[in-house]
Amino acid sequence: MSSVVELDNLGFVHPGAELPALNGVSLAVEPGEAVVLLGPSGAGKTTLLAILDGRLQGWTGCAAVLGRRLVPDAPPPVAARPDTGFIFQEFALVERSSVLRNVLNGRLGRMSGVAAFFSRHSEHDLDVAHQVLTDCGIGELAHRRVDSLSGGQRQRVAIARCLAQEPRLILADEPVSNLDPARAGEILTLITSAAAKRGATTVFSSHQPELALRFASRVVGMTGGRVAFDHSVGNSSDEEIGALYQDAIKGAAGLRLVQ
């Protein structure tokens, strides 16, 4: 089992929801790939990413990440969690702490509990932190408090924290949803080149197909909790991507008719 992600017939229903968020999703991601999940809101992209990150329990089917089987009723062991890095859509930073402190938070899972509690970071931790800050182009912001930064700068801090974990799998939920095309291109360049430099695999979700396809090696279309198509970027067509969103529009129209 050399795949980085291996999913077989994955299903998930949010508590209290009628329709499943994921319904029979099977997917294999190989090392070094950059996979983009495309699809309308409610397609199940965020749910899928949260399960891969080990943050969501109660799913059905089989799932393995980085050669380790996930269990549906308990989060993965803490020792395994730094290997999977997550770039949160709303950044999820500690606003009152400094940029450096937030980036060093990405190292906490790689330290003993006592050292982590007392912030006893090694030279290596500091080297990693400064390297990722430089890679993300925010080296000069290290000692600024996060609540004094702009949205774009915060996003770079969130990416830097993820990279500081030295993850082998980088997951990103809509990393460019609120950015203009130029900025979005910069951020996707940053994520994919940082991943390539570290030999990490990337899975990210997006609403912007034409942009995402420039940076991904593979595209997975999702709609209604299912995988609609899955192939290399070269083989994707505007029609099938258009159909993803068509289905969503039809679904919404159908819902309106029912109501």
Next chain:
Amino acid sequence: MTRHGGWGSFLTGIFLGAVVLWSFATSDMDLSRLLSAGPRIVEFVGRMIPPDPTVMAEIVDGTAETLRIAILGTVGAIILSVPLGFAASETMAPPAIHYSVRTLLALIRAIPLLLVAMLMVGAVGLGPMPGIIAVAFHATGMLGKFYAEAIDGVARAPVEALSSAGAGPLVRLRHAIWPQMAPVVARDTIFRFELNLRESLILGVVGAGGLGFYIQIYVRSFQYDKAASVTITVILLVIAIEVLNVALRRRFS
């Protein structure tokens, strides 16, 4: 329909009027007594003037003791409130525990400080110790609740993010929860210290140490000029606390 008057507000008006009439009719109010008290009030105030400055040593002692009661009472309240705050937190404790601890804190808040102080004087005798215990106990009712709210008020996303990065519960508490709640805890604790200081000024009236103790002694022994000196000190201290409070609020807002 019930919003703009009608029977509801008419009955409320009748009820409130009845309550006031009942209070007035049954509390032995007699305006002539108040009017004839004029000369006695003049005499009383006259005996307070001029305040006797020879009690300076007692005032210094009493002020120091009041400060000690407020400081140690606050420290005691912090020590009690940290574990109780966690136990009363929705995000830290299961419902069965946080509901019962919240109820306990509400009960503690419901007991007046002077009552606690009187019980403590009865239990451990006169002096600052019953005052310290009473302040610590009483303040915990408020501080424990405030700490729980500070914990529950933090943004969850950064806590989730640290969990995703492999940090355990204590490390998350230290690096994601504490930095967010620290300023709230500091502000709440200072606010409670200010209240403790005000309350410590009069605790002595029931024998629990501090400046109030001297007021009580001098009033009971009809040394109104000395009582006046202590009272003026209390007023000056309350003003000083107010000034300090304004400065601190500016710092922590």
